[in-house]
Amino acid sequence: MKTATLNQTDIGKCLDLLLQSEFRVIAPQLRPRLESPDAIDVMMLTQIDSGENHAVGQGVLPLNGVKEFLFVKDEPLFAFENKGKKVLMTEVHHDYPKTVIFGVRPCDAASVSSQNAVFSKANAGFEDPFFTKRLENTTIVTYSCTNPDMSCFCTSVGLAPDSDRGSDLHLTEIPGNRLQVEPKTPAGEIVAKILEPLFQWPGEPQARTQAGKEAQDKITRIRNSHLIKGWLDELSNFDDELWERLGEKCIGCGACTFMCPTCHCFDIVDENRGGKGYRIKFWDSCQFDHFTLHASGHNPRDSQYKRYRNRFSCKFKIYLDKFDAQGCVGCGRCIRDCPVNLDITEYMKEVDLKASLPNALQRDPDFE
Amino acid sequence: MIEAIRTQAHNLLENKEIDVVIGYGNGSDPTRTTPVFIRKPEEVNRLIFDPRCINSLPVYLNKRQGYPKKGWKRVGIIGKGCDIRAITQLIAENQLSRDEVYIFGVPCDGVVSHFSKWDGSLRDDNRATKCSECDVHIPNDCDFFPGERPEVDRSGPYKVSAPQVLNLFNLKTDKRFKFWEKEFERCFKCYACREVCPHCSCNICITDRTTPNWIDQAPHTKGVFGWHLTRALHLVGRCTGCGECTRACPVDIQVDLFNQRMKDVVQGSFGYKSGYSETEKPPLITYMTDDSENFIQ
Numbered sequence: 001m002k003t004a005t006l007n008q009t010d011i012g013k014c015l016d017l018l019l020q021s022e023f024r025v026i027a028p029q030l031r032p033r034l035e036s037p038d039a040i041d042v043m044m045l046t047q048i049d050s051g052e053n054h055a056v057g058q059g060v061l062p063l064n065g066v067k068e069f070l071f072v073k074d075e076p077l078f079a080f081e082n083k084g085k086k087v088l089m090t091e092v093h094h095d096y097p098k099t100v101i102f103g104v105r106p107c108d109a110a111s112v113s114s115q116n117a118v119f120s121k122a123n124a125g126f127e128d129p130f131f132t133k134r135l136e137n138t139t140i141v142t143y144s145c146t147n148p149d150m151s152c153f154c155t156s157v158g159l160a161p162d163s164d165r166g167s168d169l170h171l172t173e174i175p176g177n178r179l180q181v182e183p184k185t186p187a188g189e190i191v192a193k194i195l196e197p198l199f200q201w202p203g204e205p206q207a208r209t210q211a212g213k214e215a216q217d218k219i220t221r222i223r224n225s226h227l228i229k230g231w232l233d234e235l236s237n238f239d240d241e242l243w244e245r246l247g248e249k250c251i252g253c254g255a256c257t258f259m260c261p262t263c264h265c266f267d268i269v270d271e272n273r274g275g276k277g278y279r280i281k282f283w284d285s286c287q288f289d290h291f292t293l294h295a296s297g298h299n300p301r302d303s304q305y306k307r308y309r310n311r312f313s314c315k316f317k318i319y320l321d322k323f324d325a326q327g328c329v330g331c332g333r334c335i336r337d338c339p340v341n342l343d344i345t346e347y348m349k350e351v352d353l354k355a356s357l358p359n360a361l362q363r364d365p366d367f368e
Numbered sequence: 369m370i371e372a373i374r375t376q377a378h379n380l381l382e383n384k385e386i387d388v389v390i391g392y393g394n395g396s397d398p399t400r401t402t403p404v405f406i407r408k409p410e411e412v413n414r415l416i417f418d419p420r421c422i423n424s425l426p427v428y429l430n431k432r433q434g435y436p437k438k439g440w441k442r443v444g445i446i447g448k449g450c451d452i453r454a455i456t457q458l459i460a461e462n463q464l465s466r467d468e469v470y471i472f473g474v475p476c477d478g479v480v481s482h483f484s485k486w487d488g489s490l491r492d493d494n495r496a497t498k499c500s501e502c503d504v505h506i507p508n509d510c511d512f513f514p515g516e517r518p519e520v521d522r523s524g525p526y527k528v529s530a531p532q533v534l535n536l537f538n539l540k541t542d543k544r545f546k547f548w549e550k551e552f553e554r555c556f557k558c559y560a561c562r563e564v565c566p567h568c569s570c571n572i573c574i575t576d577r578t579t580p581n582w583i584d585q586a587p588h589t590k591g592v593f594g595w596h597l598t599r600a601l602h603l604v605g606r607c608t609g610c611g612e613c614t615r616a617c618p619v620d621i622q623v624d625l626f627n628q629r630m631k632d633v634v635q636g637s638f639g640y641k642s643g644y645s646e647t648e649k650p651p652l653i654t655y656m657t658d659d660s661e662n663f664i665q
């Protein structure tokens with residue numbers, strides 16, 4: 001597919017063109033800062049109605065990922081009503097607007113394929129039509145990172161600040177305040193067609209490769225992840241001492257899972273008011289104490305460190321075994337947002353260390 | 369200062385007078401610290417204290433968080449003045465008894481409001497709001513204090529309210545409602561604000577109950593308002609203003625503005641300041657048979 005370049009200052013115009021073409025446009029925006037020293041600047045992916053106030057390409061990564069636009073935080077599955085002895089069930093109308101998410105960071109774009117592996121037919125034939133229909137109507141315009149922060153670790157999980165996995169149209173900053181534009185899929189081509197009046201030809205693939213390399217060099221959190229899966233596969237490591245040692249400070253707040261772009265667990269409840277209501281699906285978290293609570297009162301994950309063990313194993317084993325997809329995309333949100341600084345890359349480091357040691361040493365109880 | 373604490377912690381751990389010290393250690397990034405549990409005397413050098421030590425550690429004294437962990441009979445804990453107020457409050461609410469804890473008080477000039485704002489110095493633009501009018505820079509009750517501890521008069525009201533509390537309160541009701549409606553759009557009910565709170569101590573939170581479903585669990589407008597209003601009311605006269613709920617909220621909703629407002633109301637109506645007395649009961653969890661109002665009969 002043909003590549004082109006675009007002036008960075010024309011991003012607002014791009015957004016306007018997309019809005020004129022009747023897309024729902026979602027782009028990063030800076031939320032006005034509250035007048036308090038406790039407030040931090042917050043950039044969030046938000047639905048916009050004009051190209052004026054965007055923060056595409058600014059900062060590191062929006063607080064929220066693209067998750068909430070595909071796997072919505074709460075949605076009714078159907079409505080029900082008691083009619084005498086029968087229950088009447090009716091469909092609930094959902095909108096699946098044609099959407100462009102503009103300025104998505106590469107880790108977030110990669111997370112979409114992980115979520116898709118859970119919610120599409122690929123997952124043992126079970127499809128979540130709400131998710132797949134939304135995804136079908138969504139085009140993802142990615143924007144390579146130039147300023148990874150100290151929590152970013154995409155390069156440790158096989159991605160990079162300029163990776164284009166999951167991207168429909170990929171943008172990378174190149175010298176001269178310009179962007180290299182690369183359509184990646186037919187959906188990306190459609191969007192490129194709309195933006196074409198703003199393009200210059202030819203593209204500059206070499207400058208783009210160079211820019212990617214420079215960003216990659218800025219990443220400081222580097223871990224080995226290739227031994228983790230094998231170590232987790234070893235059943236006896238399920239009771240390894242590291243789980244409790246590293247995990248005992250976890251307070252089970254769930255921030256890591258809610259912010260994580262690949263975490264996908266949900267709960268379903270009936271909201272019943274006087275015999276009618278909705279069955280609602282909404283985000284849940286494996287870090288909650290009642291997540292695995294059985295009706296009998298037994299809880300197989302009866303302490304917090306076991307819940308974090310599950311979270312870590314989900315990212316580096318369960319996702320691979322069950323969904324044949326990548327569990328962690330290295331966005332670093334769980335590190336930034338954890339109130340007690342429980343750090344997934346500390347687990348990665350320790351597991352890698354354990355996995356690379358000879359067995360005899362591993363079994364030595366005095367080894368630290 | 370920390371040297372004296374380390375020495376004392378070392379001695380107490382060695383003599384088995386305490387089983388653990390809950391304190392602060394260096395975090396995984398230079399701008400962060402992390403809670404640490406020191407069980408062996410030789411590990412005391414991991415303890416640190418500086419303006420990055422923002423966490424309210426008494427959350428680990430809350431039964432909801434698995435307190436006491438196995439082998440913990442007496443727990444040492446590093447406490448800034450505000451943390452010790454949280455401990456005092458836990459004691460006042462019978463969640464903890466004073467002899468279960470050994471408090472290492474630390475003098476504190478304030479902590480940074482968010483780790484991303486730490487650049488090596490504490491200033492007015494990165495100090496947490498709760499620290500600006502704090503009256504417990506020198507802690508009020510502790511078992512060990514490094515150095516001399518001057519007596520401080522704490523008879524005045526407990527101030528510490530973000531300027532926004534008043535700004536918000538001066539808004540017309542519908543405007544105030546709009547403000548919260550907008551803020552709450554982001555809430556997805558992760559309950560970080562609950563888990564991090566030293567005083568959210570119910571074993572099963574009312575929001576987690578589904579039979580009956582008191583509060584809608586889904587994070588739609590109703591479910592979110594239901595949660596926050598309940599949370600605010602359940603903490604009336606109990607919140608000690610640590611600000612952890614706001615700090616922990618991953619989508620930066622200033623939920624403690626509710627609690628700060630409630631604090632002012634409780635002080636105004638009942639003359640009660642939470643976290644200053646181990647014996648005085650918070651007004652909303654006690655009653656008098658000769659109450660002038662008759663709703664109690």
Ligand code: SF4
Pocket residue numbers: 256259260261262263315327328329330331332333334335344
């Ligand atoms: S586990 Fe953490 S770093 Fe990995 S994708 Fe989830 S939030 Fe990002």
Ligand code: SF4
Pocket residue numbers: 249250251252253254255256257287308334337338339340341342
């Ligand atoms: S790891 Fe951190 S963010 Fe995740 S549940 Fe535990 S305390 Fe919360």
Ligand code: SF4
Pocket residue numbers: 554555556557558559560561562616617618619620621623
């Ligand atoms: S921490 Fe924030 S997002 Fe989570 S429930 Fe509380 S207010 Fe909502």
Ligand code: SF4
Pocket residue numbers: 561564565566567568603606607608609610611612613614624627
């Ligand atoms: S400020 Fe928030 S976390 Fe702290 S005691 Fe009050 S309600 Fe709980």
